[in-house]
Amino acid sequence: MSPAAVDIVSIVRDCGVVGAGGAGFPAHAKLSNNVDTIIANGAECEPILEADKYLMMHEADSIVRGLETVMAQVGAARGIIAIKEKNSEAAQLVGRAVDGKPGIEIALLANSYPAGDEQVLIRQVTGRIVPAGGLPYMAGVTVNNVATLKQVSDALDGRNVTSRLVTIGGEVARPLTVEVPLGTSIRDLIEYAGGATVGEYEVVLGGPIMGTIGSVDDPVTKTLGGVIVLPPDHTVVRLKRQPVRITKHRAKMCCTCRECTILCPRNAMGHPISPAKMMSYSWLIDEIIEKIETGNLDPFTEEMISEAMLCCQCGICEQYACIFGLSPNKVYALIKDAIMKAGLKFDFSKRETDDSMFEYRKISAKKYALKLGLGKYLVHTDFDPAGSFAPNTVSIPLLQHIGAPCSAVVKAGDAVRTGDVIGEVPSGALGARVHASIDGRVKSVSGECIVIGRSA
16 A cells, blocks of 8 residues: 555654654644645754764664655655765665655765754755745745654554664663663663763753753663763763853853854854854843733844754854853753743744855764764664563653643553553644553553553
8 A cells, every 4th residue: 555545644643752852843734835845854963972873773674664654744855865875874775675666866964063953954955045033934845854754664664652762872881772662771771881981960852962961760761772871970971960040140251252152053143142242242131031921022032042042952063163162052951941931922034044154064973973082982873673672661751752642541450462552642633642662561650651560
């Protein structure tokens, strides 16, 4: 049966597919916009992570099948699979899978950062610019992570999302990439990777640059691609642990050299964002936030703060550009949070754009990693396929996506099998179903997660 002959939207929704690249947007919601181009994002933006690389090496046919399915659904005549040149084996294997497939091509990318950012990726492989403050479909493009497309292919065969490829790197005895059941604890993953090689450590969930500090008790979710173990005094950890009061205080040291603006990828695409301008007024940040909260905005302040909504939080301004290690991205995050709480909207359509410098402002991902002190962790990981690791207990969150949390449809004591629905999306809400990831019995149910113990 051809992809167009089945109800793809319902199938993808029922199987719980979400954007696996990190955002977690329910995948079925992206299938309602007609576009002419689909990009399969295999760029794997962050250093250390290798989950997408291994997925393309071992599941190329499934990824291409998922891409064809999405292309047929949205009426796209062109499909582009974006892969970094450094992952030559993955590119070769995907190349074989697309051979003879009409309208599908491979785009090889330099190892730059942030190559995997969807708006940067669109500009890089199509030459198009997503309008400032807009979404990819406005440029006639939809971007899906390669893992999402593999899950779309699985959904066609009736397989729900129950597992995730995760890279465990940094200070572990055996850096590896392994497919594990959703809900597996980070503690179990670190132990499976041979344990930490330092006495005290912090864990970064996701990539080392854009990831967040987590806990060993946190579970693997649909959007988690990496667990990075680092010493507590590492530069990456220190920056992520920086208190808000320190961010505000240090921002006043800005010398307005404009390096943050020059290297900002959104600015390079012509979007009206200038971190240096924001920083030059950061000594008034508390007053600016108060103006947002009270609705007492003058035209100049409104134009300046609106830029916060264009920041992609890539970290370049803080971790690479600023010679003082100041944090324009964190200042933007504070402003953005206040804007969203106030429910403010901005119109960027009449602001001028100029992307003529885009090709000249790319940053080497390797150089970026070295500057952050991550060089010793840039190693090829071992690959362990599905079934290699089987936890005894999983704790499955009811919210692993953008939208409303699921409601539990099981209770303590219920027997479940892998793939059974355990969390349902509330009627009329945006969300994604949650399924059991192991065979076993429900140990507990709360408003946040469902704990399942493996059958003996």
